[in-house]
Amino acid sequence: MTDNSNIRVVVGMSGGVDSSVTALLLKEQGYDVVGIFMKNWDDTDEFGVCTATEDFDDVVRVCNQLDIPYYAVNFEKQYWDKVFTYFLNEYKAGRTPNPDVMCNKEIKFKAFLEHALSLGADYVATGHYAQVRKVEDRYEMLRGVDNNKDQTYFLNQLSSDVLSKVMFPLGHLPKKEVRQIAKERGLATATKKDSTGICFIGERNFKEFLSAYLPAQPGRMETMTGEDKGKHEGLMYYTIGQRQGLGIGGPGEPWFVVGKDLTKNVLLVEQGYDNVYLYSDGLIATDVNWINETPTQAIVCTAKFRYRQKDSKVTVVPLDDNRVEVIFDESERAITPGQAVVFYQDDVCLGGATIDQIFKDNKRLDYVG
Amino acid sequence: MDPIYLDHAATAPMHPEVIKVINKAMEDTFGNPSSVHHIGRKARKELDKARYAAAKSIVANEKEITFTSGGTEADNMALIGIAFANKAKGNHIITTKVEHHAILHAAEYLEKKGFRVTYLPVNEAGEVAIEDVQQALTNETILVSIMMVNNETGSIQPIEQIGELLRDHQAYFHTDAVQAYGLLSIDVQQLGVDLLSTSAHKINGPKGIGFLYIKQGTHFEALHHGGEQERKRRPGTENIPSIIGFQKAIELVKENMSERMEKYQVYKQLFIEGLRESGVKFSINSSNHAVPTIINISFPYTNVEALLMNFDLEGIAASSGSACTAGSVEPSHVLSAMFGKEHEKTLNSIRFSFGIANDEEQVKRAAKHIAAIVKRLSKKEMR
Numbered sequence: 001m002t003d004n005s006n007i008r009v010v011v012g013m014s015g016g017v018d019s020s021v022t023a024l025l026l027k028e029q030g031y032d033v034v035g036i037f038m039k040n041w042d043d044t045d046e047f048g049v050c051t052a053t054e055d056f057d058d059v060v061r062v063c064n065q066l067d068i069p070y071y072a073v074n075f076e077k078q079y080w081d082k083v084f085t086y087f088l089n090e091y092k093a094g095r096t097p098n099p100d101v102m103c104n105k106e107i108k109f110k111a112f113l114e115h116a117l118s119l120g121a122d123y124v125a126t127g128h129y130a131q132v133r134k135v136e137d138r139y140e141m142l143r144g145v146d147n148n149k150d151q152t153y154f155l156n157q158l159s160s161d162v163l164s165k166v167m168f169p170l171g172h173l174p175k176k177e178v179r180q181i182a183k184e185r186g187l188a189t190a191t192k193k194d195s196t197g198i199c200f201i202g203e204r205n206f207k208e209f210l211s212a213y214l215p216a217q218p219g220r221m222e223t224m225t226g227e228d229k230g231k232h233e234g235l236m237y238y239t240i241g242q243r244q245g246l247g248i249g250g251p252g253e254p255w256f257v258v259g260k261d262l263t264k265n266v267l268l269v270e271q272g273y274d275n276v277y278l279y280s281d282g283l284i285a286t287d288v289n290w291i292n293e294t295p296t297q298a299i300v301c302t303a304k305f306r307y308r309q310k311d312s313k314v315t316v317v318p319l320d321d322n323r324v325e326v327i328f329d330e331s332e333r334a335i336t337p338g339q340a341v342v343f344y345q346d347d348v349c350l351g352g353a354t355i356d357q358i359f360k361d362n363k364r365l366d367y368v369g
Numbered sequence: 370m371d372p373i374y375l376d377h378a379a380t381a382p383m384h385p386e387v388i389k390v391i392n393k394a395m396e397d398t399f400g401n402p403s404s405v406h407h408i409g410r411k412a413r414k415e416l417d418k419a420r421y422a423a424a425k426s427i428v429a430n431e432k433e434i435t436f437t438s439g440g441t442e443a444d445n446m447a448l449i450g451i452a453f454a455n456k457a458k459g460n461h462i463i464t465t466k467v468e469h470h471a472i473l474h475a476a477e478y479l480e481k482k483g484f485r486v487t488y489l490p491v492n493e494a495g496e497v498a499i500e501d502v503q504q505a506l507t508n509e510t511i512l513v514s515i516m517m518v519n520n521e522t523g524s525i526q527p528i529e530q531i532g533e534l535l536r537d538h539q540a541y542f543h544t545d546a547v548q549a550y551g552l553l554s555i556d557v558q559q560l561g562v563d564l565l566s567t568s569a570h571k572i573n574g575p576k577g578i579g580f581l582y583i584k585q586g587t588h589f590e591a592l593h594h595g596g597e598q599e600r601k602r603r604p605g606t607e608n609i610p611s612i613i614g615f616q617k618a619i620e621l622v623k624e625n626m627s628e629r630m631e632k633y634q635v636y637k638q639l640f641i642e643g644l645r646e647s648g649v650k651f652s653i654n655s656s657n658h659a660v661p662t663i664i665n666i667s668f669p670y671t672n673v674e675a676l677l678m679n680f681d682l683e684g685i686a687a688s689s690g691s692a693c694t695a696g697s698v699e700p701s702h703v704l705s706a707m708f709g710k711e712h713e714k715t716l717n718s719i720r721f722s723f724g725i726a727n728d729e730e731q732v733k734r735a736a737k738h739i740a741a742i743v744k745r746l747s748k749k750e751m752r
Contacts, residue, residue: 034682071678074699118675118746119682 004030009167010116011035011125012108013062013070015055018127018170020062020189021178025169026125027066034119035063035070038112040079040103041200051202061188075111082106084200088213091236094262094369095338098154099198101352105157113165123167130155130349131171132163138292139163141349146174153307156342156352157289207237219265221246224258224277224367232267235260240368241278241334256334259367268367277367279331280360285341285353288324292350302344305335305355311344324353331360337369372684373735377571377724378520378548378663379688383614384573384621384725391575391614398609403598412609419616423580426619427565428556435581435599436612440547443566443581444471444514446592446603447543451512451564452479454590458539459509465489465497465526466706468516472545473702476514485509494656495524495707502531510540517549521703521720522655523663525553532561541587547571547579551622552630552660563587569611573725574618578611633661636723636732640664643736649743654704654718665704667718670747676719679742685735687721 009026013019013035027033037052037059044050056072063070083102090097108126116124128151129144139160144150158166170178182190195202201209210216216234223229229248232238237245238257246269248255258277259268270277295318302311303326313329326341335358342352358368374382383391400412417431424431437443452462464476466488476486487505489497497515506513513535517528528544535542543564546555551572557565564587568579583589583602595604622629641664644651654665668676673689680687689701700715708714723732 069681071674071681073674073678115675119678 002030005032007122008032008034008120009123009125010119010121012112012127013037013059014127014195015058015062015189015192016127016195017182017187017189017192018129018178018194020058020127020187021182022125022127022169023062023066023068024181024185024187026167027068033066033068034116034121035059035066035068036112036116037070037072038107039072039074040076040083040107042076043200043202058189058192065186065188073112073115075107078111079103079107079200090338091210091214093338094235094260096239096336097338098340099200100154101157101340103199104155109155109158109162109166113162117165121165123165125167125169127170128155128168129170129175130168132166132168134164141291142171142347143344143349144168144171148308149175152344152349153304153340153342153352156291156340156349157287158291159289160292163291207233210236217265219267221248221267221269224268224270229255229269235262235265235267238267240336243273259365260369261367262369274333278333280328280335280358280365280368281331282325282327282359282362283335283341283355284319284323284325284357284359286321286323286356288318288322288351288353290351294318301350304342304344305332306339314343316343322353323356335368370684370738372686373731373738374686374726375721375723375735376686376688377726378523378720378722380570380576381573381724382726383570383575384618386621387574387614387617390617391610394610394613398613400609402607402609403596412607415609415613416607419612422616422619423567424582426550426555426623427567427582428558429582430585432600433557433582433585435583435602436607436615437566437579437581437603438577438608439570439579440469440545440566440568441471442603443568443579444469444545445475446581447564447566447583448472448475448479448512448514449592450589450602451541451543451587452482452484454588455511455541459507459511460484461487461507461509461511463487463489463502463505463510463513463515463540465491465515467491467495467497467519467521467524467703468514469520469545469547472514472516489515491524491706493707494658495519495522495654495703496656496658497526497531499527499530499534503534506535506538506540508539510538512541512543514543514545516545516547517553517555518546518660518663519703520548520663521701522665522707523548523659523661523722524656525549525658525660528560528562536561548660548663551619552626552662554626557582557584569615569618572618572622575611575614578608578615580615630661633723636727636729637661637664639729639732640721640723640736643733644740647737647740647744649740650747651743652714654707654714662724663720663722665718665720667714668743668747669713669717671717671743673716673719675746676717676742679746680719680739683738683742685738687719689719 009031011023037056039052083099087097087099113124129149130152131142133140143152218233221229221232242257246255253272255269258270298317300315303314315327317325337355339355340352341355343350358365398412400408402413402416420431420434423434480486489501491497541563544562545566547568550567563584565582570576591602598604650669652667704715
């Protein structure tokens with residue numbers, strides 16, 4: 001085995017099984033491993049209990065099992081400024097933000113990376129299901145081999161430069177095997193439940209959480225032809241294509257959110273999963289990031305419009321101002337402004353952008369947002 | 370690099386002689402001091418000897434010594450025990466903003482129970498003003514609690530003057546002497562204190578043992594209930610091996626107090642000179658009127674977290690203010706009280722504390738390494 005003992009790898013540890021196994025694998029490969037827990041959110045309750053305390057305790061247990069040093073670092077301020085503020089602003093604008101993409105861009109692979117480098121790290125590692133491949137002097141990001149767990153969607157804003165300092169030791173493993181390794185080695189987090197949802201909301205009620213920061217403005221629900229369908233609780237609580245929680249009874253197929261009219265505070269709903277208003281054939285996205293070279297003309301590739309969705313064939317046309325136009329080969333259902341569109345060439349993630357405007361037959365669908 | 374321990378104010382290694390007597394006590398003295406038989410009496414004899422040594426070390430009477438599980442318990446007993454026992458006389462308590470959390474959080478608890486607490490400010494040297502104490506006193510005041518030496522800066526408070534001020538007031542006077550004990554000579558009569566907390570592990574004794582001095586005649590309510598031990602003030606079978614170890618530690622620190630003070634003064638000087646020679650930017654937060662074992666230093670253009678982690682990865686153990694729940698570092702409440710809440714010093718200051726684990730060579734070497742790390746980090750931040 002090559003001697004890795006002079007290579008310092010700082011592992012971002014959340015107290016979950018993935019980052020625990022990440023640290024374990026690197027340790028077994030002989031690296032100089034340091035575990036760091038990021039505290040990005042303060043959810044201390046009235047009894048002084050905070051979930052971060054328990055998660056950090058798990059980090060401590062695992063690091064002691066692996067006999068590696070561990071620390072905690074506080075990024076609450078950066079997280080608030082860069083991620084949470086964006087999150088609220090997007091909701092205010094009637095869109096559906098993706099804080100995980102922003103957290104990876106601004107915190108894990110920026111603030112945390114810089115911090116790790118200040119500790120003399122050669123690399124940072126995380127438990128993401130993605131892979132890094134060096135091709136000559138550039139670094140590509142590939143999907144994780146576990147198709148169901150692939151997390152490149154959330155990592156689309158990374159650059160080749162950043163990737164040159166990143167390790168994803170789980171990228172070539174199926175999730176099942178990761179759990180298996182944790183169990184075999186008796187890691188303290190081997191049977192810990194995977195976290196779900198947005199990290200700062202956790203298991204709590206999303207509506208309740210959001211209403212603490214943004215005043216909810218209840219209004220009417222209407223069909224696209226203006227038929228009144230009752231009351232909504234606040235536009236920010238709904239996303240395009242949503243079925244649950246509308247409370248519209250009556251005969252026929254279920255009802256879905258197809259759009260929002262922000263000026264009138266009206267939630268637009270239509271009947272049927274395959275309702276025509278849910279479909280579009282193109283979009284314009286902003287803040288495009290290309291992990292390696294920026295295309296100068298239209299390229300044909302595949303894209304994901306949300307996490308864990310199958311790839312769709314698209315043509316991407318570069319526009320000015322860091323924008324791209326994405327034209328779908330076949331019409332797509334429930335494209336949602338604020339979410340990421342992420343581009344792939346086979347298994348290579350090319351980059352991504354934030355969905356801004358939606359089109360059908362070259363006409364902008366204003367009602368979507 | 371060989372590790373260097375500069376965190377004696379957090380806890381100090383046990384003196385080899387302390388370890389020896391504890392080991393022996395664990396073998397020879399297993400009895401319960403309350404038992405009516407020779408095995409128990411043997412333990413009782415050792416307990417009484419230790420209590421005598423503890424009392425003598427602060428010029429007190431043995432009956433005034435209550436062994437506790439350490440400084441935190443002693444502080445809690447002092448605040449809560451006095452507050453509850455003296456409710457009829459008033460509900461006002463005075464303390465400072467720079468106390469240890471064992472005091473501050475106990476005071477907050479008392480606020481929830483209906484007591485009124487005044488948290489006195491300190492100046493930039495971390496010292497409380499006698500006039501402020503005087504002004505805060507009311508007819509309702511039943512307790513004043515002010516630490517003798519601050520654990521983060523080493524600053525020494527004017528306990529004797531405050532004791533003088535309180536001599537004719539109904540309020541009891543408590544001092545948390547955890548960081549002072551073993552370094553400064555303590556005479557409870559001269560200081561005019563009614564209660565005083567100490568902890569063994571700060572003076573090279575074992576962890577989990579300390580004592581609270583409670584002046585005879587003090588109205589005090591026990592927090593725990595059980596047997597007759599410690600005059601019912603702290604029931605529970607006594608931790609004999611630790612108490613015996615504590616006694617040894619007390620005897621050892623008394624032996625050469627002034628020599629040790631001089632030695633640590635030299636360490637402190639060497640450390641500061643080492644940093645100065647390296648040309649690194651720093652300022653000292655501790656006042657001149659401080660114990661020589663603790664020095665609190667601000668390094669501009671750095672932050673505490675990065676400093677401590679880098680120090681540790683190079684083998685240097687130091688610390689900052691209080692650790693937060695998830696292990697990450699919160700701004701120090703002590704430095705906030707000294708310089709203001711948003712002051713950069715609250716986020717870039719480190720406490721170094723010397724003790725028996727150090728020698729001159731180590732202190733010089735530490736200064737060199739620390740300077741190199743600070744230079745590397747501050748360069749990065751200034752970019």
